[in-house]
Amino acid sequence: NRVDVDEGDLIAELASDPETMVIGSYIEGLGDGRKFIEASSMAVAAGKPVVVFKTGRNRQSAQASVSHTGAYGGSYEVYEGVMRQHGIVLADSFHELYASCEALALQPPARGNRAAMLSNGAGPMVNALDHFPRAGLELVTLGRDSVKAMRGHFSFFYIVENPVDVTGSATAADYEYVIKTLMDDAAVDIIMPFFVFQDTPLDESIVERLDALSALRAKPIVCCAAGGEYTERMSDALRKAGIPVYPDVARWVAAASALSQWGRTIRNHGK
Structure with missing residues (x-):
């Protein structure tokens, strides 16, 4: 060699x-x-x-x-x-290397390390947070205006603190509303949605909605979803729209970390 x-x-x-x-x-x-x-x-x-x-x-x-x-x-x-x-x-692994390269090729760099998460199934978000310290990511406290807006928009049983739990009844429009709110929140640098695609209220319009949001290039969006054939098909559709989706939380967090690290490099090196 x-x-x-x-x-x-x-x-x-x-x-x-x-x-x-x-x-x-x-x-x-x-x-x-x-x-x-x-x-x-x-x-x-x-x-x-x-x-x-x-x-x-x-x-x-x-x-x-x-x-x-x-x-x-x-x-x-x-x-x-x-x-x-x-x-x-x-x-820290081959999987993380590939995940990081994909995210950096598809999404803009993050302005910082402050991440906001949302999901219609909260368990993986808790698991992802175990990886945050090693990855150099921070679970940010959302701005008061963001919390107030979501509290007024959603039913009382939705959790509108970070991580945001839109529950198993979430629709594509619910995800879109939360992501728009997070994009407008100055405290948030990286947006990390997790999807349980097979939850019936969440339909395939989520691809078009996320495509439009990602095209704004305002903040990086890095997704995670785990499941069978339908989940893989939905994940592939998002990837074709330029939105990375990972099948496990380790790669998900590593991708977000890479965008944060690269953003820091740009700031420090004046690129």
């Missing part, structure tokens, strides 16, 4: 490729760390996110990487610090 071309060479090439929007990289160790960082910085300067999944994080896995690529893994903490300093987005 890497006899004459390494990660730095590939990233430098992709940084100037007009067809490439996002660069994803899996690394075990680096032979020429300086070249890798310089190439990644070149991509960032060109407005292209670089997402890295780095393994070899403990002694055993770092040693195993030597026999695989010939490069010693080194201290992960050092890698992490240097990469963050240079605006590289970090992922």
Whole structure:
């Protein structure tokens, strides 16, 4: 592996490729760390996110990487610090790497790390919140105007604090109303809907409604949905409209985190 071309060479090439929007990289160790960082910085300067999944994080896995690529893994903490300093987005698994690249290719960067969630089935939102600290995300307190508007619009049994629970009786219009409200809330940076598509009141018009909202490019929308064939079909329809949908909460949160990390890079590097 890497006899004459390494990660730095590939990233430098992709940084100037007009067809490439996002660069994803899996690394075990680096032979020429300086070249890798310089190439990644070149991509960032060109407005292209670089997402890295780095393994070899403990002694055993770092040693195993030597026999695989010939490069010693080194201290992960050092890698992490240097990469963050240079605006590289970090992922913690192959699934998260792919999820992050997809979100960055489809959605605008987030202005911050403050997330608002909504669902017609609350359980996965609770599970997702377990991942928030590691992902650097914050469950934001919604603005008073947002809470007041939703409280006046919905029945008393809807939970209009964050996470917003529109219950199993939610319609596509209900989702649309909440997302519009969150887009207007200055406290919210990222909007994270979860869908139980098979709940009967929620019809297929949700695709057209979300497509129109996402087209505004006001705030990133990152979705999650789990289920069978119907859920997969609805998820594919949203993806075709440029809205990422993930089948599990780990990828969902990782995608939102990537948009937050890239937004921070843009602010810090003036892109």
